[in-house]
Amino acid sequence: MDQRSDxxxxxxxxxxxxxxxxxxxxxxxxxxxxxxxKWGLNRDDAMEIFQAVWLDCFRELHLLRDLxxxxxxxxxxxxxxxxxxxxxxxxxxxxxxxxxxxxxTEDPSPALVRRLDQEQMIRSAIALLSPRCTxxxxxxFFEEPFxxxxxxxxxxxxxxxxxxxxxxxxxxxxxxxxxxxxxVH
Amino acid sequence: MENNDHLTxxxxxxxxxxxxxxxxxxxxxxxxxxLCRDRLSWMQTAADLGRQEPEYEPPPAVVxxxxxxxxxxxxxxxxxxxxxxxxxxxxFGEAAPEGxxxxxxxxxxxxxxxxxxxxxxxxxxxxxxxxxxxQVTSKSLPRMQDNSDYVDLVVGGDHVRTSSFSPWGEFLxxxxxxxxxxxxxxxxxxxxxxxxxxxxDDEKSQQCSESR
Numbered sequence: 001m002d003q004r005s006d007x008x009x010x011x012x013x014x015x016x017x018x019x020x021x022x023x024x025x026x027x028x029x030x031x032x033x034x035x036x037x038k039w040g041l042n043r044d045d046a047m048e049i050f051q052a053v054w055l056d057c058f059r060e061l062h063l064l065r066d067l068x069x070x071x072x073x074x075x076x077x078x079x080x081x082x083x084x085x086x087x088x089x090x091x092x093x094x095x096x097x098x099x100x101x102x103x104x105t106e107d108p109s110p111a112l113v114r115r116l117d118q119e120q121m122i123r124s125a126i127a128l129l130s131p132r133c134t135x136x137x138x139x140x141f142f143e144e145p146f147x148x149x150x151x152x153x154x155x156x157x158x159x160x161x162x163x164x165x166x167x168x169x170x171x172x173x174x175x176x177x178x179x180x181x182x183x184v185h
Numbered sequence: 186m187e188n189n190d191h192l193t194x195x196x197x198x199x200x201x202x203x204x205x206x207x208x209x210x211x212x213x214x215x216x217x218x219x220l221c222r223d224r225l226s227w228m229q230t231a232a233d234l235g236r237q238e239p240e241y242e243p244p245p246a247v248v249x250x251x252x253x254x255x256x257x258x259x260x261x262x263x264x265x266x267x268x269x270x271x272x273x274x275x276x277f278g279e280a281a282p283e284g285x286x287x288x289x290x291x292x293x294x295x296x297x298x299x300x301x302x303x304x305x306x307x308x309x310x311x312x313x314x315x316x317x318x319x320q321v322t323s324k325s326l327p328r329m330q331d332n333s334d335y336v337d338l339v340v341g342g343d344h345v346r347t348s349s350f351s352p353w354g355e356f357l358x359x360x361x362x363x364x365x366x367x368x369x370x371x372x373x374x375x376x377x378x379x380x381x382x383x384x385x386d387d388e389k390s391q392q393c394s395e396s397r
Contacts, residue, residue, distance in 0.1 A: 013255065014265050021255025025248065033243040047247045054251040056344045058260070059337065059369060062267040062376070073342060080343045118230045141235035146202060164195060171194045171228070178227050185226040 003027075003127065006070040013061050025054060027127075028074055031120045035078040038112070041085065049085060053078045075116055079108040118183060125177035132156060133170035140167065190214075192221045201228045259374075266375040270298035298377045300325055303370065307384070315361040315384050321354040321370060337369040344369070 012020030036046035153163040276293040296303040338346040348356040370377040
């Protein structure tokens, strides 16, 4: 399954295509929402940051169309907003490192950026899997509690004996996709 | 185990899933095998993400508010009509022409984009912070009556403040700290941008500079 690039989606937005905007938001909504939560803000504050980041993104679309990676821009803006928000309410959590270049140009730490990158790559790679492998990987990593292999096999209409092979094949594919996306340990 | 005899992806997955230590032989292999380490790493990240991902899902009502931005034809039309304003006068850069006041205490600049004129004043307060005041005038927009019009103060893409307009097109940003700003002016059918106003922390350097 191919994904349209960020640049392509931004161009479509600027042509008045609301569907492209929807695709962009759905692609990065969890990344953006995760940043204030990682920062230590509560969900209400995180919702405020989330909306503010996307509003800025919408208003900056004409400047973002030539950007290679919208993701990095979203992370930077979200971190800045978290920082300013925290400055107004309370101090930043100790776990978060920021590089303070001046009062309004805080940049996220390389460690935070790398972690967010890795997480987003996993989301992106899963989105590129076949529907069957998506189902397997979702069950393996995202279900709580972990479903039994018999349950996963039953959902897929497979025998319990063959689920191990299917699991390995889907994990191999996911690993390959991550490699292609440039996942770095 | 030979070094090229990799751990199966199933074994690696199970070690992540049940958070169990690999046996000694596998541990030794892992220490010398980049491929297996990489696999273990991304599976660990995926497992960690899997535990947190439900929390990272924003509430649907909030997502819908954001999606609504792209469902407004006027907003999309405005995005497509983006104009960079040009500097037409700078009181620190040239003698003031007739009709433009320059008393030395404030820097005045004017910009033009299409038929819209934008006047800016930068003043230093007693506390040392800067105030940016402005006025937008246009023959086609005799009065600012649309409440959806606004001016955003932007730092590196981050819209740090928003000002509404007075009925006469005036806007105000008090207490500015040194930084590199741009202004985004949203009018009914277009978006105007003044790309770069640097406020620097040096009284001797005349309060601000403008990148052209």
